[in-house]
Amino acid sequence: DAKTTQPPSMDCAEGRAANLPCNHSTISGNEYVYWYRQIHSQGPQYIIHGLKNNETNEMASLIITEDRKSSTLILPHATLRDTAVYYCIVRVDNNNDMRFGAGTRLTVKP
Amino acid sequence: NAGVTQTPKFQVLKTGQSMTLQCAQDMNHEYMSWYRQDPGMGLRLIHYSVGAGITDQGEVPNGYNVSRSTTEDFPLRLLSAAPSQTSVYFCASSYWQGENEQFFGPGTRLTVL
Numbered sequence: 001d002a003k004t005t006q007p008p009s010m011d012c013a014e015g016r017a018a019n020l021p022c023n024h025s026t027i028s029g030n031e032y033v034y035w036y037r038q039i040h041s042q043g044p045q046y047i048i049h050g051l052k053n054n055e056t057n058e059m060a061s062l063i064i065t066e067d068r069k070s071s072t073l074i075l076p077h078a079t080l081r082d083t084a085v086y087y088c089i090v091r092v093d094n095n096n097d098m099r100f101g102a103g104t105r106l107t108v109k110p
Numbered sequence: 111n112a113g114v115t116q117t118p119k120f121q122v123l124k125t126g127q128s129m130t131l132q133c134a135q136d137m138n139h140e141y142m143s144w145y146r147q148d149p150g151m152g153l154r155l156i157h158y159s160v161g162a163g164i165t166d167q168g169e170v171p172n173g174y175n176v177s178r179s180t181t182e183d184f185p186l187r188l189l190s191a192a193p194s195q196t197s198v199y200f201c202a203s204s205y206w207q208g209e210n211e212q213f214f215g216p217g218t219r220l221t222v223l
Contacts, residue, residue, distance in 0.1 A: 042214075
């Protein structure tokens, strides 16, 4: 069973921030939160990951709540090319068995 | 670098036929894995390898065999294809098992009639 819950779909206007939520209420202390995305049947692409602190890279920001039971992926200025399925995954360090759920289909509209 | 490459891109099989899906990477990654993705679902791990000569089962290994004779190649074999194996297959690699970022190939779309 997937250890995360995500909304099945979301829309976002081009140029606006896209905020994708993820619930992981049963996360363990040694599990990280990872985000990948899959653009139109291509292979998944790594976006960002974190343990308990907020993280930012050139693609996105990851906000993890203090109790670590939920997180939000933020794409600060969404473009049409960000239209994809976004997967939130919890994973124990040193283990690459990533359990993908159904993800959130983000549609960025002009 | 070509990254992770997969062949073929598309394949149609009849029930009972066998075939091998090819996966290669040129990044000197030790860890390689195979996933399948059914329509509307996320990816599920089939088999993985932490290095040449070492393989192990993932979440859905039944009906598939793997071997890892070189660091670069990790083929996936279907011994007797079944319609339930109709899926898109992705190969992935990373420097080691716990690496943060896995690199995925473009996928092989397999249909079993």
